[in-house]
Amino acid sequence: MQEYLELKEQLVASAQELTQKGYLMATGGNISIHPANSEVFVITPSNFDYMKMKPQDVCLLDMSLNQLEGELKPSVEAGMHCEIYKARPDVHAIVHTHQVYASALTLIKAPIPALFDEQVRFLGRSVEIIPYAPSGTGMLSGTVAKHVRGHNNAYLMQNHGALVFGHDMERAIHNVEILEKCSLAYLIALCSEQKVNKIPLAVREIAFSKLRKDQKKSQQGEINSAGE
Numbered sequence: 001m002q003e004y005l006e007l008k009e010q011l012v013a014s015a016q017e018l019t020q021k022g023y024l025m026a027t028g029g030n031i032s033i034h035p036a037n038s039e040v041f042v043i044t045p046s047n048f049d050y051m052k053m054k055p056q057d058v059c060l061l062d063m064s065l066n067q068l069e070g071e072l073k074p075s076v077e078a079g080m081h082c083e084i085y086k087a088r089p090d091v092h093a094i095v096h097t098h099q100v101y102a103s104a105l106t107l108i109k110a111p112i113p114a115l116f117d118e119q120v121r122f123l124g125r126s127v128e129i130i131p132y133a134p135s136g137t138g139m140l141s142g143t144v145a146k147h148v149r150g151h152n153n154a155y156l157m158q159n160h161g162a163l164v165f166g167h168d169m170e171r172a173i174h175n176v177e178i179l180e181k182c183s184l185a186y187l188i189a190l191c192s193e194q195k196v197n198k199i200p201l202a203v204r205e206i207a208f209s210k211l212r213k214d215q216k217k218s219q220q221g222e223i224n225s226a227g228e
């Protein structure tokens with residue numbers, strides 16, 4: 001228990017920070033951390049108020065979804081988180097939210113093109129749509145795992161919400177904020193019915209190559225919570 005206490009404390013603090021900032025609402029959404037070079041991940045429990053959550057409520061699972069610690073049932077999306085970690089060795093933290101502006105874009109199946117330098121630097125070339133599959137199903141885990149191999153760090157799940165990654169939880173939370181800001185700006189731009197301009201292709205590629213460099217370091221476990 002003691003070995004993973006710090007990790008669980010970090011998960012609780014992060015879930016509460018995301019709730020206070022309005023990205024996780026009531027019990028909607030779920031988050032997890034998979035430390036580099038480990039065979040386990042910690043994830044929020046199913047249907048549990050984040051503001052009342054304590055470290056002992058956090059679920060510790062292995063990569064075959066066996067529950068090693070925690071009395072409560074893990075999030076119904078634990079399988080999806082696990083498949084993402086297997087598909088993306090550079091990802092060590094996942095935040096799944098039902099954040100409003102990003103969710104609005106999932107309803108009109110509008111992927112976000114490269115609109116801002118900062119967006120591409122941290123979220124990837126574009127924010128793509130992952131086709132609909134029912135929550136908590138193997139079908140959803142499979143669809144998601146197939147779509148996240150493109151090295152982007154944010155995705156829109158059709159008629160559902162957002163999926164955001166980071167090499168650590170601090171970065172994943174930052175990426176959630178970038179995604180929501182981009183989603184709102186894009187929605188407003190779309191409403192204007194004027195041409196939406198993208199950043200120049202060359203700039204996009206330079207920003208994306210910086211992200212890829214970070215991802216390669218993360219994959220080798222060379223960057224951790226200390227950040228960049």
Ligand SMILES: [Zn+2]
Nearest residue numbers: 029135160161
């Ligand atoms: Zn959800």
